[in-house]
Amino acid sequence: MSGNIDLTAAPRAEKMIQFDGVVKRFGEATVLRGLDFHVKPGEHVTLIGPSGSGKTTILRLLMTLERVDQGTIQVGGDYLSHMNRGGKLVPADEKHLRQVRNRIGMVFQQFNLFPNMNVLRNITEAPIRVLGLARDEAEQRARDLLAMVGLADKADAHPSQLSGGQQQRVAIARALAMRPEVLLLDEVTSALDPELVAGVLNVLREVAANTDITLLCVTHEMGFARDVSDRVLMFDKGQIVEDAPPEKLFTDPAEQRTREFLRAVIDRD
Amino acid sequence: MDLWNWPFAWQILPGLLHGLLITFEATVLGSALAYVLGLVFALVRRARVPVLSQAVWLFVEFIRSTPLLVQLYFLYFVFPALFGITLGSLTTGVIGLGVHYATYTSEVYRAGIDAVPRGQWEAATALNLPRGRTWTSVILPQAIPRVLPALGNYMISMLKETPLLLSIGVLDLVGQAQAAGAAAYRYVEPFTLAGLFFLVLSYPASVLVRRLERRVRQH
Numbered sequence: 001m002s003g004n005i006d007l008t009a010a011p012r013a014e015k016m017i018q019f020d021g022v023v024k025r026f027g028e029a030t031v032l033r034g035l036d037f038h039v040k041p042g043e044h045v046t047l048i049g050p051s052g053s054g055k056t057t058i059l060r061l062l063m064t065l066e067r068v069d070q071g072t073i074q075v076g077g078d079y080l081s082h083m084n085r086g087g088k089l090v091p092a093d094e095k096h097l098r099q100v101r102n103r104i105g106m107v108f109q110q111f112n113l114f115p116n117m118n119v120l121r122n123i124t125e126a127p128i129r130v131l132g133l134a135r136d137e138a139e140q141r142a143r144d145l146l147a148m149v150g151l152a153d154k155a156d157a158h159p160s161q162l163s164g165g166q167q168q169r170v171a172i173a174r175a176l177a178m179r180p181e182v183l184l185l186d187e188v189t190s191a192l193d194p195e196l197v198a199g200v201l202n203v204l205r206e207v208a209a210n211t212d213i214t215l216l217c218v219t220h221e222m223g224f225a226r227d228v229s230d231r232v233l234m235f236d237k238g239q240i241v242e243d244a245p246p247e248k249l250f251t252d253p254a255e256q257r258t259r260e261f262l263r264a265v266i267d268r269d
Numbered sequence: 270m271d272l273w274n275w276p277f278a279w280q281i282l283p284g285l286l287h288g289l290l291i292t293f294e295a296t297v298l299g300s301a302l303a304y305v306l307g308l309v310f311a312l313v314r315r316a317r318v319p320v321l322s323q324a325v326w327l328f329v330e331f332i333r334s335t336p337l338l339v340q341l342y343f344l345y346f347v348f349p350a351l352f353g354i355t356l357g358s359l360t361t362g363v364i365g366l367g368v369h370y371a372t373y374t375s376e377v378y379r380a381g382i383d384a385v386p387r388g389q390w391e392a393a394t395a396l397n398l399p400r401g402r403t404w405t406s407v408i409l410p411q412a413i414p415r416v417l418p419a420l421g422n423y424m425i426s427m428l429k430e431t432p433l434l435l436s437i438g439v440l441d442l443v444g445q446a447q448a449a450g451a452a453a454y455r456y457v458e459p460f461t462l463a464g465l466f467f468l469v470l471s472y473p474a475s476v477l478v479r480r481l482e483r484r485v486r487q488h
Contacts, residue, residue, distance in 0.1 A: 063391075063394065063395050064394065065391050065394060065395075098397060098399075101394070101395075101397045102397050104395075105395065105396075106395040108388060108391065108392065108395075110386075110388050112386075112388035112389060112391060112392035113392070114389065114392070114406075114407050114411075115411065116407070116410040116411050117406075125396070125398070125406060126396035126397065126398055129398060129399065129402050129406075130396065130397045130398060130399070174396070175395070175396075178396060178397070
């Protein structure tokens with residue numbers, strides 16, 4: 001894998017991501033109940049916790065795949081869920097969403113590559129259509145990223161010809177091609193066969209080490225979380241139970257709930 | 270009198286072939302209209318534009334629950350009286366067939382669009398692709414190939430319904446056969462040939478559709 005690919009982003013703000021009193025309900029169920037937290041630029045934060053604790057919802061809210069019911073979210077100092085109109089906060093319109101969304105990328109559990117496009121076009125489509133890159137520039141960027149994820153020879157392949165691990169690495173390249181300031185990783189190895197997990201995690205370790213992208217990741221891979229995270233947030237029932245550096249949280253958790261969860265996860269493995 | 274008269278069959282052949290051409294034309298143009306308009310109906314209904322989407326829904330339901338023949342009469346006899354628009358009978362027929370079948374094809378498109386996984390929309394959103402580009406690059410290229418067999422089947426159905434255009438004076442294959450038969454008081458040759466011609470058009474078409482189905486199922 002090649003080293004110094006420029007994935008620069010980020011005019012620095014104090015807080016890259018900020019949640020203030022965020023409430024999210026799905027019908028009767030309240031998934032997030034007044035959530036406050038923030039992530040600094042370039043920080044790598046892992047969200048852990050039992051399923052249904054709201055971790056994925058946080059990523060989906062950031063990606064604007066869901067709307068908040070109450071509270072506000074800011075990304076790089078810009079409101080994501082809302083916009084400022086004449087000193088008043090009103091719900092964001094599509095144009096505003098499109099602006100803020102450009103700063104965020106996401107990799108999904110199910111890869112979600114476009115099956116009707118080859119690998120190269122999966123990666124170049126958005127840089128060309130959204131960022132307005134010239135085709136050769138977008139293709140060069142895509143080939144560099146494919147080299148980085150170890151798939152330089154798969155540019156012309158179709159997603160259906162790739163293994164799950166390869167598809168997920170393409171999906172990572174696709175997200176990075178937009179040069180996001182924030183990258184959201186939603187259980188990116190959960191759908192993979194065990195022997196394919198390591199390849200994907202290695203790529204992500206490389207991204208974490210060689211870029212200043214802010215990473216927010218939901219995972220059950222505790223070893224990976226320990227390696228790449230600056231902070232780990234333990235969630236339960238839509239609230240943060242514990243917020244600590246990985247070496248602290250994984251070895252000497254302060255909360256009973258965290259201990260129980262870690263024991264359950266480690267027993268399963 | 271022989272049951273089958275070859276010289277008579279040869280004699281009526283040019284007229285029948287001309288009718289066949291009309292039938293073919295009505296089917297191809299009618300299908301083209303149905304494919305385009307059906308997609309428009311499906312997209313407008315899905316867009317949930319207030320009033321417009323409901324209006325399209327109402328129109329589609331109305332067309333689907335009334336007979337094509339009534340619609341053809343309406344277009345041909347009532348429209349000119351109401352709006353002062355007079356169209357040729359073949360044009361009227363193409364519009365009638367096209368609009369009628371568009372209400373079916375719109376359902377086909379809808380099913381195809383619904384079958385595209387939600388993750389595809391979400392990936393497009395995550396990449397910030399504009400709405401229109403998401404439709405043209407991501408959703409429709411996945412939705413349409415899946416429904417090609419169903420669309421093809423509607424073209425075959427339409428082919429077999431073109432004789433209805435006779436009611437508004439289109440001299441299609443059946444119209445020609447009827448005219449030839451009435452002129453000579455011999456109906457065996459005209460209608461046998463007409464039937465054969467339909468078979469020649471629709472059988473290869475249905476083989477093609479079946480092949481398409483097999484290909485779609487493999488993907």
